[in-house]
Amino acid sequence: MAREREPRPYTFYLLAGLMGLFLLFLYGPMLVIYVLSFQGPNGGVTFPMVGVSTQWFANIIKPGQVANIPASFERSIVLAIVVSLLTVVISVAAGLGFRRRFPGAGLLFYIAIASLVMPSLLVGFGIGLGFQMLGLPQGLYTSTLGAQLTWTLPFGLLTMFAVVARFNRSYEEAARDLGASAWQRLRYITIPLLLPGIIGVAVGAFTLSYDEYARTTLTIGSYNTLPLELYALVSSDSTPTLFAIGTVTTAVSFVLIGLTMFAVIRMQRRRRMLPT
Amino acid sequence: MDPRFDVELVGVSKRYGGAVAVDNISLRIPKASYCCLLGPSGCGKTSTLRMIAGHESISDGDVLINGANVTGLPPIKRGTAMMFQSYALFPHLSCIENVAFSLKMRGMAKAERLKKAREFLALVHMETFADRLPAQLSGGQQQRVALARALVSQPKVLLLDEPLSALDPFLRIRVREELKRLQRDLGISFIHVTHSQDEAMALADMMVVMQDGRIRQSGSPREVFGNPATSFVARFIGGHNVLQGAAGPVAVRADRCRLDAAGSGLPAQIAAVEYQGSIVRVALTTDAGEDASVLMPDSVYDADPVQAGARTHLVWAAEDERQLAA
Amino acid sequence: MASDTAAEITNSAYRPARPRVRVGPWAISWLEVSPLAIILVVLFAAPTVLFFVISFFDYDRVGIYPAFLWDNYRELLTTPATWRIYVSSLRFAVIVWAITLFVGFNIAHFLVFHIRSSTTRMVLFMLCAVPFWTSAIIRTIAWIPFLGRNGAFNTMLIDLHIVHQPLEFLLFSDFAVVITYVHLYTLLMIGPIANSLSKIDKSLLEAARDAGASRWQIMRNIIIPLGRTGITLGSILVFTQVMGDYFVVKRMSGGQSASIVSALSTEIQAMQYPPASASAVVLVLFVAFLVAGMMRIVDVRKELVS
Numbered sequence: 001m002a003r004e005r006e007p008r009p010y011t012f013y014l015l016a017g018l019m020g021l022f023l024l025f026l027y028g029p030m031l032v033i034y035v036l037s038f039q040g041p042n043g044g045v046t047f048p049m050v051g052v053s054t055q056w057f058a059n060i061i062k063p064g065q066v067a068n069i070p071a072s073f074e075r076s077i078v079l080a081i082v083v084s085l086l087t088v089v090i091s092v093a094a095g096l097g098f099r100r101r102f103p104g105a106g107l108l109f110y111i112a113i114a115s116l117v118m119p120s121l122l123v124g125f126g127i128g129l130g131f132q133m134l135g136l137p138q139g140l141y142t143s144t145l146g147a148q149l150t151w152t153l154p155f156g157l158l159t160m161f162a163v164v165a166r167f168n169r170s171y172e173e174a175a176r177d178l179g180a181s182a183w184q185r186l187r188y189i190t191i192p193l194l195l196p197g198i199i200g201v202a203v204g205a206f207t208l209s210y211d212e213y214a215r216t217t218l219t220i221g222s223y224n225t226l227p228l229e230l231y232a233l234v235s236s237d238s239t240p241t242l243f244a245i246g247t248v249t250t251a252v253s254f255v256l257i258g259l260t261m262f263a264v265i266r267m268q269r270r271r272r273m274l275p276t
Numbered sequence: 277m278d279p280r281f282d283v284e285l286v287g288v289s290k291r292y293g294g295a296v297a298v299d300n301i302s303l304r305i306p307k308a309s310y311c312c313l314l315g316p317s318g319c320g321k322t323s324t325l326r327m328i329a330g331h332e333s334i335s336d337g338d339v340l341i342n343g344a345n346v347t348g349l350p351p352i353k354r355g356t357a358m359m360f361q362s363y364a365l366f367p368h369l370s371c372i373e374n375v376a377f378s379l380k381m382r383g384m385a386k387a388e389r390l391k392k393a394r395e396f397l398a399l400v401h402m403e404t405f406a407d408r409l410p411a412q413l414s415g416g417q418q419q420r421v422a423l424a425r426a427l428v429s430q431p432k433v434l435l436l437d438e439p440l441s442a443l444d445p446f447l448r449i450r451v452r453e454e455l456k457r458l459q460r461d462l463g464i465s466f467i468h469v470t471h472s473q474d475e476a477m478a479l480a481d482m483m484v485v486m487q488d489g490r491i492r493q494s495g496s497p498r499e500v501f502g503n504p505a506t507s508f509v510a511r512f513i514g515g516h517n518v519l520q521g522a523a524g525p526v527a528v529r530a531d532r533c534r535l536d537a538a539g540s541g542l543p544a545q546i547a548a549v550e551y552q553g554s555i556v557r558v559a560l561t562t563d564a565g566e567d568a569s570v571l572m573p574d575s576v577y578d579a580d581p582v583q584a585g586a587r588t589h590l591v592w593a594a595e596d597e598r599q600l601a602a
Numbered sequence: 603m604a605s606d607t608a609a610e611i612t613n614s615a616y617r618p619a620r621p622r623v624r625v626g627p628w629a630i631s632w633l634e635v636s637p638l639a640i641i642l643v644v645l646f647a648a649p650t651v652l653f654f655v656i657s658f659f660d661y662d663r664v665g666i667y668p669a670f671l672w673d674n675y676r677e678l679l680t681t682p683a684t685w686r687i688y689v690s691s692l693r694f695a696v697i698v699w700a701i702t703l704f705v706g707f708n709i710a711h712f713l714v715f716h717i718r719s720s721t722t723r724m725v726l727f728m729l730c731a732v733p734f735w736t737s738a739i740i741r742t743i744a745w746i747p748f749l750g751r752n753g754a755f756n757t758m759l760i761d762l763h764i765v766h767q768p769l770e771f772l773l774f775s776d777f778a779v780v781i782t783y784v785h786l787y788t789l790l791m792i793g794p795i796a797n798s799l800s801k802i803d804k805s806l807l808e809a810a811r812d813a814g815a816s817r818w819q820i821m822r823n824i825i826i827p828l829g830r831t832g833i834t835l836g837s838i839l840v841f842t843q844v845m846g847d848y849f850v851v852k853r854m855s856g857g858q859s860a861s862i863v864s865a866l867s868t869e870i871q872a873m874q875y876p877p878a879s880a881s882a883v884v885l886v887l888f889v890a891f892l893v894a895g896m897m898r899i900v901d902v903r904k905e906l907v908s
Contacts, residue, residue, distance in 0.1 A: 007333070008716075009817065011716075011817065012712075012716050015708055015709075015711065015712035015716060016712065016716075018705070018708055018709065018712070019709055019712055019726065022705060022709060022730070022788070023729055023730070025784075025785065026729075026730065026733050026785065026788075027733070028748065028754075029741075029744040029745050029747075029748040029749075029754075029785070030733060030736065030741070030744050032744065032747050032748045032753075032754045033740070033743075033744045033747060036747055045746070045747055046746075046747045046750050046752045046753055047747065047752060047753070047754060047757060089637075090637045090638050090641065091638065093634045093635070093637060093638070094634060094635045094637070094638040096634050097630070097631040097632070097633070097634030097635035098631070098635065099631075100627055100628055100630070100631045101628065101631075102628035102631035102632055102635075103628060104632075104639075105631075105635075108635060108638070108639055108642070111639075111642050111643070111646065111647060112638070112642060113893075114646070114890070115642055115646040117838060117839075117842040117889060117893050118646070118650070118842075118846070118886065118889070119842070119845060119846025119862075119863055119885060119886070119889065120846055120848070121846065121848050121863045121866065121867060122650075122653070122846070122863075122866075122882045122885065122886060123646060123649065125649075125653060125866075125870060125878065125879075125882060126646075126648075126649025126650050126652055126653050126882075127645060127649045129649065129652055129653055129656065129875065129879075130648065130649045130652050133652070146641070146644075146645040147645065149641055149645065150641070150642065150645050150646045153638055153641060153642065154642075157638065162797070207734070207735055211735075211737050211738060213738065213739065213848070213849065214846070214848045214849070214863070217848075218867075218870065226737075227737060227738075227739060230737060230739045230740070231739055231849070234739060234743055234853065242740075242743060243747075245740070246736070246737070246740035246743075246744065249736060249737055249740060250735075250736045250740070253732075253735035253736055254732070254735075256735070257728075257732065257735060261728075329812065331808050331811070331812070350811070351811055351812045351814070352811075352812070352813070352814030356812075357812060357813075358808075358809070358812045360805045360808070360809055361805070362803070362805060364803065364805040364806050364808065364809035365809075366806060366809070366810075366823075366824060367806075367828070368827045368828060377810070377813050377815075377823070378812075378813030378814050378815075380823075381810075381813055381814045381815045381816070381819050381823075382814060425809075425813070426812075429813065429814070
């Protein structure tokens, strides 16, 4: 039911103005690089545009032209998927565990918070040192994966707190009453009901990993992830190629967000009656 | 200034987009009266209360309080105070700070406002809980604090939105006695929104029955119960059989009806017999397919008990029949 | 078929319960949190302890040697550069915190209390969040063509005849650093604050209005105190992000400032692990002190779980 227009207070217009300015601030510079990524062949990294071309996009995949972007992109995506899956499983389990009081709950919570607020580079530094002391080789799926998990897991845990707090335990009790085993309750009741939150954790962990720089840089093995490759490029390359990469990665993110939103909205539509 | 009425509504309407929640209602609430707005959910009673309070803009019409037109004034300028359905106690403030809140907003000095807040907590017997947070109180205690908070600004009219609905049945009866006593002692008007006819009957000096955004009937509970105006009112306040008479629907109080197996009343079949303690309720289905019931003292029932499924007749005296508007 | 199922049901219903080892309910919780606990202990707590230990070690150009020396700390804390860097980082953190708090709180307030349609609210929130999905490195360098001498902003100002000469202070300056931080981290304020504001029961605001509170009084007495969890959480996130920044200061200040972490990484690259560890420990203590101070205001854990 559409509400009749109540008169807006003047603060509404002030805040709407602030919101507009903020969005302009947020998107303005991004739009500039999207435009500049189509810079003509003789143009530089600032305006004016000297013609229009897609040559900077072509540069990304041309081997030898710039650092190996396609390979590092693939590595980043696969790593992000692994991180995201592990984060979901571990933080959902932990979120459910935290529903009861247990000895050590407070300590574990504060370790998680500490891991979240610890300057990222220091986490990488510590892990790098540890591997060196133990004489282990660093690698994408050992030290890097571990370093990223110290960042995505606390995030996943906090998200699960918010999700689990809204979860009504009587659904589980009802299922138990109807003879569902512990596993059946988890499989048919708890997980489906928590699914929107779980997707949130998955997407969040994916992006945190995909974009991770400071924890990764000291724990990486022989092959770079995309952010590391980009960082190297920022210092070495001064052509619009970087902007083209920015445009492509943004487009990838948009597709990802679009798909997630679509999935979540469809899911919510299917069970409107659920209290949020 | 017309000093005879605490609140007057003159042709008040509320529209949300295309939907009409309150449709051109007029009402006069006499000085120092306990008025209950009664009706099913969605009948517009809460919207009406919120328009009196100033929490909802008025689409059409005027609200007068103590003879002064307050339409468009903010809540605090109206001389009203509201007690919210779920009490809306500020969770971060102690009881006494909750009660002192409006005094603080007015800029009253701390010592003075705490002293006054303590007086009002004492009025509702909550002075020993002054420093507790709302979450540390039971539902009944929260209700008292909410009451004290509403009264501390010394309103001319207290507005109560379903104040008893969150309490358990036993407490509800005790609290409603206290509300009535408080209203009498303070000598101000209370406007109490409820969907429970028991509550309205027990409390009201003036009972206003609403349906679909309109007032269907208003008057003392005795007037309304003795002479329901429409079949909706008769059904909603309960205790009546609404039956099809020769000249349209009629209402007859269920306690004025009798059963007569051999008689010449309305033929019916007994659907159920409910023992309710001092009285027995016999539910019937007339041959015309209408539901009816008869309330009788258990002694009367025991003298001539009946079984579900038996045939009987529903009988009443002509003077107990009330003609209803269609 | 039907009778088979019935038989099965009967069977399973009457299967005698197998004797089991009774465990306390918290044992299940332990099992559920154990993967998290193991990972955080092995990959976060242990490495932290490790560099704490190494911070007391001796070192030379070839290697590091177990010892218990305070030299690394003494050297660190007696170098004026250390203090300069901490002061400069703290200054950035405070400025950015103040700006993001102001902007973040007001936008969260706007989204929660002024937007009536939940769809509009969702769309506006997504608009704020979408840039977060773009690489922070890209978002940082995006300011270069915008703020540069011949950048979009200067061009616009000149075209509008607001200035005649391009503004020089825009890029590679403290200004650029602050702008970039605000761009990167405001969402970290908006999210938690909007979350805690949306938990405020709207009838509380009406009750306050009923009691005669003005718009500003409602803000001060109701909204801010009840939103303090989000405010604290957002502040912690923004503060720690700025204090732990590696990239922005290095890239946007044009070499005029360094961040604590980028100075530290120089030592790491030189393989001077003990002094690097010592400055890591100091930074960790500093951040921990700040965060603990903020957490004193609010019991974040209690508010998150309940």
